[in-house]
Amino acid sequence: MIDIQMKELEEKIAAVKHSIGQNESSKLFSLTKKIENKDPLLIFEGAKQFVKDRFYWKNPNRTLAITGVGSVQTLIAENNRFQETENLWKQAVKNAWIDNPYTMVPATGLVAFGGMDFDPLEAKTELWKKFELSKFYIPELMLTTYHSDSYVTVNILINKEETIDEAATRLRKNTQKFITGKTFGVQHIEIKRNRVIEPEKWKETVKEATKEMKEKRAEKIVLAREVRLSFTEEINITQVLEELHHTQANSYIFAFESGGDCFIGATPERIVKVEKNNLLSTCLAGTAPRGKTKEEDEQIGYELLHDKKNRDEHEFVVKMIKEAVLKTCTDVNIPNEPVLHPLKNLQHLYTPVTGTLKDEYSIFDCLKDLHPTPALGGTPTEDSLAYIREHELLDRGWYGAPIGWVDSNQNGEFAVAIRSGLIQGDEASLFAGCGVLADSDPEMEFEETRIKMLPMLNVLGGKQE
Numbered sequence: 001m002i003d004i005q006m007k008e009l010e011e012k013i014a015a016v017k018h019s020i021g022q023n024e025s026s027k028l029f030s031l032t033k034k035i036e037n038k039d040p041l042l043i044f045e046g047a048k049q050f051v052k053d054r055f056y057w058k059n060p061n062r063t064l065a066i067t068g069v070g071s072v073q074t075l076i077a078e079n080n081r082f083q084e085t086e087n088l089w090k091q092a093v094k095n096a097w098i099d100n101p102y103t104m105v106p107a108t109g110l111v112a113f114g115g116m117d118f119d120p121l122e123a124k125t126e127l128w129k130k131f132e133l134s135k136f137y138i139p140e141l142m143l144t145t146y147h148s149d150s151y152v153t154v155n156i157l158i159n160k161e162e163t164i165d166e167a168a169t170r171l172r173k174n175t176q177k178f179i180t181g182k183t184f185g186v187q188h189i190e191i192k193r194n195r196v197i198e199p200e201k202w203k204e205t206v207k208e209a210t211k212e213m214k215e216k217r218a219e220k221i222v223l224a225r226e227v228r229l230s231f232t233e234e235i236n237i238t239q240v241l242e243e244l245h246h247t248q249a250n251s252y253i254f255a256f257e258s259g260g261d262c263f264i265g266a267t268p269e270r271i272v273k274v275e276k277n278n279l280l281s282t283c284l285a286g287t288a289p290r291g292k293t294k295e296e297d298e299q300i301g302y303e304l305l306h307d308k309k310n311r312d313e314h315e316f317v318v319k320m321i322k323e324a325v326l327k328t329c330t331d332v333n334i335p336n337e338p339v340l341h342p343l344k345n346l347q348h349l350y351t352p353v354t355g356t357l358k359d360e361y362s363i364f365d366c367l368k369d370l371h372p373t374p375a376l377g378g379t380p381t382e383d384s385l386a387y388i389r390e391h392e393l394l395d396r397g398w399y400g401a402p403i404g405w406v407d408s409n410q411n412g413e414f415a416v417a418i419r420s421g422l423i424q425g426d427e428a429s430l431f432a433g434c435g436v437l438a439d440s441d442p443e444m445e446f447e448e449t450r451i452k453m454l455p456m457l458n459v460l461g462g463k464q465e
């Protein structure tokens, strides 16, 4: 249980109540405490019986995990998603009473976690109907695990009408309810049906795209495809998260529930991380499989580093990110050559980008400038997006878009939501894309996307590879 004396809590609530303005009916109170270590997944599982909307996040080096349950305030953008979300977030922070003694610890205190559509101009289908253009939760309760310490944040709306005693009791009850957690059993997932959506037509689209580039109407276009699965029973998200954690090193693990559906994945791609004014972005594009032996693996890695098509694919991303970051940052540092980024099923070309974010820019400005990078859209951005809108067989929804968190202390981190799937009860869609250039071979690109789906497929009962 959260360690706070009733008297102390009542005093804090009295102060919050006192601060409610004449024209306000309530105030968001955010209270953070350090607690004995808790398993983020047990909290995630335990919350299922009380709330529909949960989120989960783990960073690639496993120093930070965030579990959020419920939503005390949901930030939904309707048009200009980056600017609107930033405005809503700033307003929420301004209106909240934040009691967080651990402001040096990222992702404690008031935090918003969410994601957005890849392309607001793409026609929406039934598939993504539970996911808004952009949606961020400020959770009712959040567990932050940073290095080996755990912190709990409770967010409640204190009403003008309720007594201090009522509010304190409500806060304690909520905390108790969510912090207890629950263990989960091992589910043996069985795939009933595995439907690859229009593979031949997809290859045809890739071929068409290569023509487009030969005729110089674009230089790079990223094309994605979908696999639809159905299972013998409903999928337990907690177990999938645990399996992703065990099998996908060097990747973010994320989940975001909305209206009963869950968008989940293990992505190696960071779009931007901001800690105070330190910015880190990454260029990740260019792909090869892993070898079966150490020698074979090193040989494939060497070839990837020297392969013209993959190096070009990568270079488009570096060029675009460099331009964007030079605008918002000073002290920009970008190595001249990529290195290998090994994953379980494949390896990528990787170039880190660091800089010092100028005071006048926020993480939302960075997202606006960086999304979509040519790792997900193409070059030039607008032409490739137009091609994707017109020709891709898939409603990307939140696939390929930024997903992540911001706190009220100038920290935040967003991944690019790839290697992901949308789980809908006993069904799921998996997504994967690839960078198409003028000399792309549709069969090879198809194979690349097949391998990119394996991390999700394998934890959902698919054949292990």
Ligand SMILES: C=C(O[C@H]1C=CC=C(C(=O)O)[C@@H]1O)C(=O)O
Binding pocket: 222, 224, 269, 284, 285, 286, 287, 313, 348, 374, 375, 376, 418, 419, 431, 432, 433, 434, 435, 452
């Ligand atoms: C679009 C995806 O991957 C991108 C990220 C890394 C490498 C890529 C590639 O080599 O094609 C893609 O640009 C995906 O996994 O769905």
Ligand SMILES: [Mg+2]
Binding pocket: 285, 286, 287, 313, 434, 435, 448
């Ligand atoms: Mg590729």
